[in-house]
Amino acid sequence: MNPSQLFNSFLEEGQILTDKALEQRYHHIWHMDEPLKALCVLLPKNTEQVSKIMKVCYQNDLPVVTHGGLTNLVGSTETIGNEVVISTERLNRIEEIDKASRTITVQSGVILENIHNATEEEGLLFPLNFGARGSAQIGGIVSTNAGGLRVLKYGMTRQLVLGLEAVTVEGTVISSMKKIIKDNSAYDLKQLFIGSEGTLGIITKVILKLEELPKSRNAAFIGFDNYDAVVTFLKYCDSKLAGKLSGFELIWKNSYVQMTSVNESVRPPLPYDYNYYVLIESLGGNQFNDQNEFQNLLEQALEEELILDAVMANSQSDVEWFFRIREDVNNLVDFMEHDQHFDISLPIPYIGSYIEERYNSLRKIKGVNQVYAFGHVADGNIHFMVGKSNLSTELKKRIDHCIYDGLQKIGGSVSAEHGIGLHKKDYLHLCRNEEEINLMRLLKTTMDPKGLLNPRKIL
Amino acid sequence: MNPSQLFNSFLEEGQILTDKALEQRYHHIWHMDEPLKALCVLLPKNTEQVSKIMKVCYQNDLPVVTHGGLTNLVGSTETIGNEVVISTERLNRIEEIDKASRTITVQSGVILENIHNATEEEGLLFPLNFGARGSAQIGGIVSTNAGGLRVLKYGMTRQLVLGLEAVTVEGTVISSMKKIIKDNSAYDLKQLFIGSEGTLGIITKVILKLEELPKSRNAAFIGFDNYDAVVTFLKYCDSKLAGKLSGFELIWKNSYVQMTSVNESVRPPLPYDYNYYVLIESLGGNQFNDQNEFQNLLEQALEEELILDAVMANSQSDVEWFFRIREDVNNLVDFMEHDQHFDISLPIPYIGSYIEERYNSLRKIKGVNQVYAFGHVADGNIHFMVGKSNLSTELKKRIDHCIYDGLQKIGGSVSAEHGIGLHKKDYLHLCRNEEEINLMRLLKTTMDPKGLLNPRKIL
Known part of the structure; x- marks a missing residue:
């Protein structure tokens, strides 16, 4: 079969990749040296084209695998050769940032880091964040219900999606593109597509909930000798910092030793004396006040012997240093x-x-x-x-x-x-x-x- | 048909209501004087009995309506007479409060206020709250994805359900009773049952996410003359109070006048000079600090002319007065x-x-x-x-x-x-x-x- 014949009535030449062009593609960013096995790669630019592609595939019984940023860690984008690959890379338009509704409307191929940059310019935050932010596309992120570093404060992806548009296997567009937080008008269909890894439909567009950009960021490394004390301190922090606690990352001693002994940029903030190391982060509205509150919390916790040792980030570059330790796996x-x-x-x-x-x-x-x-x-x-x-x-x-x-x-x-x-x-x-x-x-x-x-x- | 014959092999006599006992039931707490129309009311005590009931109903093509606290506002519990009514009132066991996981496990007939009382005793909060808390049962609350007064800070019911057990129409028990916040192991089936108003299955048990009990509560009434200023102030509060802003209720002038002119217990905190009245609430970790922060926010907002007038609650009884105005519809x-x-x-x-x-x-x-x-x-x-x-x-x-x-x-x-x-x-x-x-x-x-x-x- 020459797949281009099936799709060239509605896709331009450059939107259908076969042969040599196909061989330069891959199924995962960690496997760039392995040429992609697939019938063709299609590069739709809009929802209508995705719908037309699906109608053709459905009529012709062609399996479909959707490719986003290819950073998935469980083989969700692998192919064996008999599939049509739909890449969302040209569905890369940020359609709107609505400051009063605090929403961003994007096509599914927009890269997470581009969402971060665009929203920050407007004083808003899309809180989802993880290592692959420079490659991961929002369609894949929503399809896998990604988590990351700030779930504690802001929730998983599922909690951040207000509106969603997806194309079914038959090419029907299910458009639930709402900006509203509360909508109990019958079944919440977007929940079907969130986290189902492209097996129930292809996400083409989403409306994401944004937050006010935090005005303060504080962090500390804390040492513990037993796990129960870690849990007690988690509850203590959550109670004292109310909604500001945004991260509570636990690192076992041997991981901490390795993470902090590779080079000077990840030197250890605390000595190697403890069994557990916790990195906590708070995000708030006023750097001066929040820093004082954070420091008081640590001093009080030391006094009450809830924690064995603590070192607080004294600057934003310290905060970055602390997170570099945790993030650079x-x-x-x-x-x-x-x-x-x-x-x-x-x-x-x-x-x-x-x-x-x-x-x-x-x-x-x-x-x-x-x-x-x-x-x-x-x-x-x-x-x-x-x-x-x-x-x-x-x-x-x-x-x-x-x-x-x-x-x-x-x-x-x-x-x-x-x-x-x-x-x-x-x-x-x-x-x-x-x-x-x-x-x-x-x-x-x-x-x-x-x-x-x-x-x-x-x- | 005498329905008792269908169910009396596994339900006790008192669990099957017909005839006179049936006539004393009703379909909604606002319609207590209208006798219930139904074949029978069944009062199962556990999931197994619900499953057996559904198997019988499925085999005999009997329609089923589930009754919880009967506080629904859209007729979801109405019957016409040919239905088996399953009341969840005896599924009223609080099975566990897990302080470290911050979860509560309950059968679906537990009343919201009982969940509040039980969790508060343990220093924890189940944040969902609304007027019908003394009657509404958690099964109905989850089936309708209830909202209420603190969605801004804590989310709708959907965000508060970690685990769920439901019985399908054929009597199969779908048990996803997990205490974990993150679980991307295939489709998130609980999303099907949340908010589907008993049309896809019958919820028998849930695990709910709890929060640390707030240590501070502050509130204020604020006056505005135009709506855009309200939105600007919402963003301002959310930014300054970071995760502490828990309520931002808008009341139109004529509603405010009526709400505050009925009796002394709801006397007006602000004069009738403005077009819009906003009631804001913050929940935090330290009453003294949070009250200062709240007061500074209001003073600064007045200085910056973001708001026209404000009155802050000076005590918890003031807070209750303010909320009485908003809540007593x-x-x-x-x-x-x-x-x-x-x-x-x-x-x-x-x-x-x-x-x-x-x-x-x-x-x-x-x-x-x-x-x-x-x-x-x-x-x-x-x-x-x-x-x-x-x-x-x-x-x-x-x-x-x-x-x-x-x-x-x-x-x-x-x-x-x-x-x-x-x-x-x-x-x-x-x-x-x-x-x-x-x-x-x-x-x-x-x-x-x-x-x-x-x-x-x-x-």
């Missing part, structure tokens, strides 16, 4: 022969003991060289980086099972932020029961009866 | 011959002009005696109370159309908080397009192929 991964990442969720009270047990078990596995844990403890979300000596499937599975197997019993999840995609399918049953999975299949069959949307993913 | 309704209520949502920039136009048009309708507007302006949610001289359908429809017809053009909603139920069905097409409604029908047919769950409601 390359400082962990660069020294590994091979690496395997995890993104699990579990109830806060279990985190201390669960992670300790995993550390102990992982270290007994032959081939495991390093284990680093850290995470958004206030959200119950812990990331693991495991360094290993080889890429064998057997070793990979042993490590997977070691981390995942205990989650079912304590009501955890094998995916807090990253989704299921291809790579976590085998473990989905550990956190979703048979009845849930059956209902998911029913939804999938209903919305995509031919199974054309992002095939093989999730279920 | 009986002070508006009691003086009406007949009344008609509205709960619309619209983008914030349009509110001023839209409401003014509605005031003008409504006052021209013969039979309309009073028009009062007020609402959660920060959420774009305005309530109307319209007083009228008769109960004719013609007058009702004229008033409905006057308020609803302009919403489509500006991207509003005919239901911000209350849902669609029976009473707003005719206007759903004004805020949801054909494609959306078709997709809703598809979901309904998929989840409830025989149309047994809360028939005639929503669609």
